[in-house]
Structures are given as structure tokens and as C-alpha cells.
Amino acid sequence: MRIGELARRSGVSPRALRHYEAAGLIASTRAANGYRVYGEGVVTxxxxxxxxxxxxxxxxxxxxxxxxxxxxxxxxxxxxRGLEIARERLAVLDARIAAQTEARNRLARSLGVVSDRG
Known part of the structure; x- marks a missing residue:
């Protein structure tokens, strides 16, 4: 199947599919006309x-x-290994959420000061 059909069947844009291919996660062959051709298993x-x-x-x-x-x-x-990776990613996300929450709280406090003045 060509990239357009794979995109339609998988619900993923052709751009994302090319990105996955560049990352080595999916593979295609090239037809004589240069189009990418994917096997059926690529949908899964x-x-x-x-x-x-x-x-x-x-x-x-x-x-x-x-x-x-x-x-x-x-x-x-x-x-x-999958659980280890998931736990590592969860820790990263938790740290990002905490940092964003603190930034939001600082901004809210700053706006409170400004609105008290005005």
C-alpha cells in the first residue's frame, strides 16, 4: 500500500509516517515510480x-x-524494561508539570499584584 492509504487506514498523517520511517520504526520499499510501498503489517x-x-x-x-x-x-x-521506561517518562512528566504549575502560580501572583495596583 502507498503512504496515502496507510495514512487513511491508520489515521496518521503522511508526514508523521515519514517521521516514523526516518526514526527506523517503520520501513517501506520503493516502487519503480519512486513511491513508498508499505506491507499490510505496518498498519498494526x-x-x-x-x-x-x-x-x-x-x-x-x-x-x-x-x-x-x-x-x-x-x-x-x-x-x-517497558515498565522501567514508563516510570522514567512518568517522572519526567511529573517534573515538567510541577515546573509549569510553579510558573503558573508565579504569574498568577504577579497578576494579583498588578490588579491590586490598578
Whole structure:
């Protein structure tokens, strides 16, 4: 299937698919006309990539799961390495949320001071 059909079937933009390919997460062959051609299994692989990205992982994180991307990831029990990566990503997200919350609180306090003056 060509990239447009893969995009339609997977719900992922062609640009994102090219990005996944550049990251080595999916592969294509080239037709005589130069178009990318993907196998049927890539639809499942893209769904699993999206599943992991939607869970908060990065493409670098997802690359660790390269050998598992062709199976039924949502139903499979997580591996020890998968849990470790998820915990690391959760810690990063928690730290970012805390930093953003503090920045928001500082801004709110600053606005409170300004509105008290005006």
C-alpha cells in the first residue's frame, strides 16, 4: 500500500509516517515510480507506535519496543524494561508539570499584584 492509504487506514498523517520511517520504526520499499510501498503489517505497527506515543512516551522511548511493535501491545503484559521506561517518562512528566504549575502560580501572583495596583 502507498503512504496515502496507510495514512487513511491508520489515521496518521503522511508526514508523521515519514517521521516514523526516518526514526527506523517503520520501513517501506520503493516502487519503480519512486513511491513508498508499505506491507499490510505496518498498519498494526503504526497503531502500536501511536498507542505508546499517546501514553506519553517519546519516539526514542518507542524505539526500545521495536521488536514488539507488530503484536497486540495493548493486551500484552508489560515487560520489565517497558515498565522501567514508563516510570522514567512518568517522572519526567511529573517534573515538567510541577515546573509549569510553579510558573503558573508565579504569574498568577504577579497578576494579583498588578490588579491590586490598578
Amino acid at each position: 505497527r503504526v497503531a502500536n507506535i501511536r498507542y505508546l506515543l499517546d501514553a506519553g512516551l517519546t519516539l526514542d522511548d518507542v524505539s526500545v519496543f521495536r521488536s514488539c511493535l507488530d503484536g497486540d501491545m495493548p493486551s500484552a503484559p508489560p515487560s520489565a
